[in-house]
Amino acid sequence: MEQRDLFGNIIPSLDNNKPKSGLTKIENGEYLFYPDFFSKVESDLYLQNLKENIDWKQESMNMYGKQVAFPRLTAWYGDNDKPYSFSGITLAPKVWTRELLEIKDKIEPLSKVQFNSVLLNRYRNGNDSISWHTDAEKELGPNPVIASVNFGATRKFQLRHIKTKEKLEIELTHGSLLIMQGEMQHFWQHQVPKTSKVVNERINLTFRVIKL
Numbered sequence: 097m098e099q100r101d102l103f104g105n106i107i108p109s110l111d112n113n114k115p116k117s118g119l120t121k122i123e124n125g126e127y128l129f130y131p132d133f134f135s136k137v138e139s140d141l142y143l144q145n146l147k148e149n150i151d152w153k154q155e156s157m158n159m160y161g162k163q164v165a166f167p168r169l170t171a172w173y174g175d176n177d178k179p180y181s182f183s184g185i186t187l188a189p190k191v192w193t194r195e196l197l198e199i200k201d202k203i204e205p206l207s208k209v210q211f212n213s214v215l216l217n218r219y220r221n222g223n224d225s226i227s228w229h230t231d232a233e234k235e236l237g238p239n240p241v242i243a244s245v246n247f248g249a250t251r252k253f254q255l256r257h258i259k260t261k262e263k264l265e266i267e268l269t270h271g272s273l274l275i276m277q278g279e280m281q282h283f284w285q286h287q288v289p290k291t292s293k294v295v296n297e298r299i300n301l302t303f304r305v306i307k308l
């Protein structure tokens with residue numbers, strides 16, 4: 097129920113500070129955001145499970161003849177054996193764990209697609225990050241649906257329109273789900289910047305459909 101003051105004006109509730117759940121349409125794209133898609137209890141369990149049972153790797157890429165380590169750990173799981181290239185490296189997927197399949201099942205009804213792979217990123221502290229990019233790799237086909245699941249520390253997810261330079265920011269909290277769809281990957285870059293704040297670990301999963 098909305099609260100009103102003596103003059104009949106609506107008193108904003110604390111809830112108004114929370115990002116709204118559901119669909120947001122933006123120029124050249126749209127996204128769905130659910131800050132509490134997974135409960136606190138569920139999210140704590142998944143965070144622990146993923147820390148322990150995922151085969152985390154420190155990948156690196158060749159930059160001007162030098163191997164440069166990614167500022168995060170990564171892993172790649174999926175149901176096909178087709179290697180996948182991103183950020184200049186090629187990864188062969190590992191076989192789904194029970195928990196990854198469980199998470200996939202829970203997010204598919206809202207995403208309206210069946211994902212066949214997931215890229216995992218582990219940000220160990222505020223120094224770990226991912227810099228401006230799009231997820232418009234050719235293996236994903238035109239207008240890919242990307243579902244991003246988040247456990248652990250809250251980090252800022254920034255979006256930047258390639259032409260207008262308009263910027264948006266979403267706080268990706270423990271248990272949140274962000275689904276990017278429409279033309280978004282062709283017009284908006286995204287990043288998770290480093291932060292000087294002291295932050296705990298964060299694990300992000302981006303579910304994708306690789307076209308074979």
Ligand SMILES: O=C(O)CCC(=O)C(=O)O
Nearest residue numbers: 215217226231288300302
């Ligand atoms: O950690 C995130 O929220 C984003 C990860 C990402 O953009 C990617 O893996 O392509």
Ligand SMILES: [Fe+2]
Nearest residue numbers: 229230231286
């Ligand atoms: Fe991305």
